[in-house]
Amino acid sequence: MDLELTSEPTLFVEVLLPVPIPGTFTYRVPVAMNDLVQKGVRVLVEFGARKLHTGIIADIHNRPPKNYQAKYLLDLLDDSPTVNELQLKFWNWMAQYYVATPGEVMKAGLPAGLKLSSQSRIQLRPEFDIEEALDLEVLSDKELRLLRSLEQEDSIPYEQAADILEVKNPYYIVKELVRKEAILLFEAVKDKYKPKTKKKLRLNPIFLETEEGLEQLFASLGTKQKAKQEEVLMKFLMMVPVLTNPASNEEGIDKKELLEGGTSQVSASSLTTLIRNGILEEFEFIVSRFEEDEYSATRYQDAEVKLSEAQQAAESQVLGYFEEKDIVLFHGVTGSGKTEVYIELIKKVLDSGSQVLFLLPEIVLTAQMVVRLKKIFGDLLGVYHSKFSDNERVEVWKGVADGRYQVVVGVRSSIFLPFENLGLIVVDEEHEPSYKQYDPAPRYNARDMALVLAQMHKAKVVLGSATPSVESFYHALNGAYGLVQLKKRFGDAQLPEVTLADLKLERKRKTMKEDFSSVLLEQVRNSINEHKQVILFQNRRGYAPYVMCEDCSWIPTCPSCSVSLTYHIHRNQLRCHYCGHSEAVPKSCVQCGSTKIRTMGVGTQKLEEDIKFLIPEARVQRLDQDTTRKKYGYQQIIQDFEQRHIDILVGTQMVSKGLDFDHVNLVGVFDIDRMLNFPDFRAEERTFQMLTQVSGRAGRKKDKGLVVIQTNNVKQTILHKVARADYEAFFRKEIEERKQYHYPPFTRLIKLSVKAEDRDKASAAAGLLARELVKKLGAKRVLGPQEPVINKIRNHYLMDILVKLERQKVNPQKVKEIIREVLGELDGDRQFRKVYVNIDVDPV
Numbered sequence: 025m026d027l028e029l030t031s032e033p034t035l036f037v038e039v040l041l042p043v044p045i046p047g048t049f050t051y052r053v054p055v056a057m058n059d060l061v062q063k064g065v066r067v068l069v070e071f072g073a074r075k076l077h078t079g080i081i082a083d084i085h086n087r088p089p090k091n092y093q094a095k096y097l098l099d100l101l102d103d104s105p106t107v108n109e110l111q112l113k114f115w116n117w118m119a120q121y122y123v124a125t126p127g128e129v130m131k132a133g134l135p136a137g138l139k140l141s142s143q144s145r146i147q148l149r150p151e152f153d154i155e156e157a158l159d160l161e162v163l164s165d166k167e168l169r170l171l172r173s174l175e176q177e178d179s180i181p182y183e184q185a186a187d188i189l190e191v192k193n194p195y196y197i198v199k200e201l202v203r204k205e206a207i208l209l210f211e212a213v214k215d216k217y218k219p220k221t222k223k224k225l226r227l228n229p230i231f232l233e234t235e236e237g238l239e240q241l242f243a244s245l246g247t248k249q250k251a252k253q254e255e256v257l258m259k260f261l262m263m264v265p266v267l268t269n270p271a272s273n274e275e276g277i278d279k280k281e282l283l284e285g286g287t288s289q290v291s292a293s294s295l296t297t298l299i300r301n302g303i304l305e306e307f308e309f310i311v312s313r314f315e316e317d318e319y320s321a322t323r324y325q326d327a328e329v330k331l332s333e334a335q336q337a338a339e340s341q342v343l344g345y346f347e348e349k350d351i352v353l354f355h356g357v358t359g360s361g362k363t364e365v366y367i368e369l370i371k372k373v374l375d376s377g378s379q380v381l382f383l384l385p386e387i388v389l390t391a392q393m394v395v396r397l398k399k400i401f402g403d404l405l406g407v408y409h410s411k412f413s414d415n416e417r418v419e420v421w422k423g424v425a426d427g428r429y430q431v432v433v434g435v436r437s438s439i440f441l442p443f444e445n446l447g448l449i450v451v452d453e454e455h456e457p458s459y460k461q462y463d464p465a466p467r468y469n470a471r472d473m474a475l476v477l478a479q480m481h482k483a484k485v486v487l488g489s490a491t492p493s494v495e496s497f498y499h500a501l502n503g504a505y506g507l508v509q510l511k512k513r514f515g516d517a518q519l520p521e522v523t524l525a526d527l528k529l530e531r532k533r534k535t536m537k538e539d540f541s542s543v544l545l546e547q548v549r550n551s552i553n554e555h556k557q558v559i560l561f562q563n564r565r566g567y568a569p570y571v572m573c574e575d576c577s578w579i580p581t582c583p584s585c586s587v588s589l590t591y592h593i594h595r596n597q598l599r600c601h602y603c604g605h606s607e608a609v610p611k612s613c614v615q616c617g618s619t620k621i622r623t624m625g626v627g628t629q630k631l632e633e634d635i636k637f638l639i640p641e642a643r644v645q646r647l648d649q650d651t652t653r654k655k656y657g658y659q660q661i662i663q664d665f666e667q668r669h670i671d672i673l674v675g676t677q678m679v680s681k682g683l684d685f686d687h688v689n690l691v692g693v694f695d696i697d698r699m700l701n702f703p704d705f706r707a708e709e710r711t712f713q714m715l716t717q718v719s720g721r722a723g724r725k726k727d728k729g730l731v732v733i734q735t736n737n738v739k740q741t742i743l744h745k746v747a748r749a750d751y752e753a754f755f756r757k758e759i760e761e762r763k764q765y766h767y768p769p770f771t772r773l774i775k776l777s778v779k780a781e782d783r784d785k786a787s788a789a790a791g792l793l794a795r796e797l798v799k800k801l802g803a804k805r806v807l808g809p810q811e812p813v814i815n816k817i818r819n820h821y822l823m824d825i826l827v828k829l830e831r832q833k834v835n836p837q838k839v840k841e842i843i844r845e846v847l848g849e850l851d852g853d854r855q856f857r858k859v860y861v862n863i864d865v866d867p868v
């Protein structure tokens with residue numbers, strides 16, 4: 025007889041773990057789990073020295089590892105996949121492209137609520153009676169030993185269980201004790217995600233079992249003292265018709281509604297008595313974390329807005345391009361009504377049964393967009409961003425997986441959601457640098473990854489912007505993308521007029537008030553008098569970017585970073601915007617002892633203070649990182665401004681784009697020269713985009729808007745291109761320069777940042793790296809090493825190397841392999857033990 029036929033096959037799985045080590049890890053499947061393992065399911069495994077980790081099954085096979093014995097999977101955490109195959113493929117692709125590990129991508133992609141931590145601890149359940157369990161003889165010796173030691177402690181780390189039990193792998197004993205309800209393994213075997221519940225009430229079903237039940241109940245409440253209880257019960261029966269509709273009792277009623285709903289209020293203490301006496305029962309039910317809306321959950325609403333002719337034409341052009349191209353660049357000036365066109369496109373995709381992802385670069389922008397989209401897509405719309413709690417994010421994740429959310433609007437991390445069949449991705453404000461994740465790895469650009477994700481889903485992409493990135497516009501002109509343009513604002517609205525305020529001249533004439541030119545201040549006054557609204561844009565938060573001793577010019581700097589400390593007025597503090605370090609403002613100069621410490625330069629706090637002083641009757645609010653720390657802080661401010669409880673909004677780049685206010689007729693721009701002088705090949709592009717975007721907040725409805733840009737050099741041609749709203753002129757000059765100096769889109773860049781606590785070590789490691797790269801890639805393709813302007817952050821010295829690759833001749837994946845190799849060599853070198861290298865592919 026062939027024994028093989030009856031025995032089960034031995035299976036192995038490749039597990040993705042959230043660790044910065046390349047590759048997946050092979051585990052053996054216990055035979056009992058053979059039928060249950062599937063790709064995308066979360067598993068619990070031991071990794072390294074008895075650490076528990078949540079991983080994801082990336083592959084199933086029957087090849088035992090060659091050089092070592094695979095450990096067993098400990099447990100399966102899902103019945104069905106949490107991550108689908110497309111996601112696995114996508115994450116893997118990202119890891120390759122960004123020279124990261126699949127584990128790092130998983131860490132970025134999976135919401136924390138779905139990851140179990142390895143810091144799990146074990147605790148005795150207080151209600152568990154060890155002696156009783158002994159009498160019943162349900163404990164093994166090992167189990168008893170663990171329980172006895174737990175009696176002495178509040179809790180112990182999971183790893184310690186192995187020492188107590190003197191076994192290598194304590195998991196099965198621990199799991200058995202969890203099953204026997206003797207112990208709790210918290211943060212570990214239990215999912216961190218907890219559904220949100222609400223308390224409801226129902227009538228104890230005992231009273232419905234016999235016909236006289238209710239009658240007897242009322243009889244027992246028929247005394248004078250119990251009149252109030254009777255009243256509560258009467259109200260309950262009015263609201264929950266238990267006799268005519270028994271199911272209504274199972275559903276129960278909200279406690280609050282019983283107390284306060286209907287026409288009369290009833291006594292809360294009598295209700296408590298009814299519950300205590302077992303007449304009414306309290307029970308929990310699961311509710312959505314998101315407010316229910318009145319919209320239907322099956323279809324979007326047809327909106328009141330009708331597309332203008334130009335918008336309609338734009339929509340059909342997009343659809344026309346989609347016949348032959350996958351990507352369309354939608355270049356529409358600020359206020360041209362791109363959003364309405366997106367909405368029409370989204371509807372069509374939903375009609376075809378596919379999902380839609382709508383990407384926004386920043387959370388602030390979700391505030392208004394969610395309101396606009398909710399009106400139309402109602403419950404079909406999911407919202408995803410980092411101000412949500414872990415649990416809320418898990419809920420959106422699950423909603424996308426089970427198809428409840430057909431449209432998702434979110435920031436960059438939304439590209440990781442478990443979409444099954446995307447039909448369209450809209451990337452709004454596609455030029456925005458905030459689509460790029462700087463830290464930690466993977467340093468991905470969500471706009472670029474949206475293109476990859478769409479390709480995997482065979483979906484289409486609309487890249488939208490009033491100021492497209494040079495790269496995207498180039499691809500559109502080349503024919504790689506379709507190009508659709510809207511050159512006029514919607515309705516009667518016109519683009520604003522842009523004037524330059526000459527700071528040099530005004531200083532000479534002494535017409536400045538604080539940092540306001542007379543030109544700007546007069547316009548602010550006019551606007552306030554006419555009951556219009558104003559936006560003041562200064563891209564620096566805090567009160568002053570630095571303080572300085574007037575006598576010896578000493579400037580306090582961060583002890584851990586090579587930057588000056590920013591002055592924040594609220595706590596009278598100096599803060600580092602790189603590492604968060606804060607300290608009190610020194611009373612006297614540490615260098616010369618002088619007490620003349622002055623604030624220098626302007627931040628949003630100072631602007632706010634100054635304008636309040638200059639125009640006391642204006643209601644002023646600040647919108648920056650510091651005023652939006654609370655979960656709904658940004659929403660409140662935007663709403664207040666919409667409803668005109670605020671006259672002047674002072675803010676950082678948060679106010680500069682995407683927002684749509686009807687009554688703003690003036691925008692003032694501060695400190696733009698600093699941005700233009702920033703040593704980066706993208707400085708002009710960023711300045712043009714920022715200025716055009718912030719200008720675009722003015723005059724979006726009937727009244728023509730005005731923009732005042734304050735500058736020390738009114739001759740800068742880029743400012744005149746902004747004033748003329750001449751994107752194409754800007755682009756023509758920019759693309760020439762990029763070509764001449766070999767910058768993207770003509771080349772690809774990879775930036776390596778070497779970090780070490782020891783400056784010489786950073787320098788030596790960078791030197792070695794650069795030499796190795798030159799050997800393999802040629803000197804022309806390797807720039808540096810060079811110390812960046814800010815050469816120390818969080819006590820680590822930095823050195824940069826830039827790899828520049830021609831778009832045509834070089835295979836970038838090959839180069840990335842070379843980089844991995846060279847880094848591997850560095851890793852193996854003991855003298856560089858504490859040197860770290862960050863890799864940034866396509867830095868922005």
Ligand SMILES: Nc1ncnc2c1ncn2[C@@H]1O[C@H](COP(=O)(O)OP(=O)(O)OP(=O)(O)O)[C@@H](O)[C@H]1O
Nearest residue numbers: 329330331332358359360361362363364514682684
């Ligand atoms: N068809 C329409 N009917 C009514 N109002 C419209 C229509 N299209 C656009 N609008 C209104 O015009 C204003 C500008 O539109 P929208 O915010 O979509 O512009 P945008 O192109 O996204 O601009 P930006 O690039 O500055 O964000 C909004 O207040 C919007 O409600």
Ligand SMILES: [Zn+2]
Nearest residue numbers: 582585600603
């Ligand atoms: Zn610092």
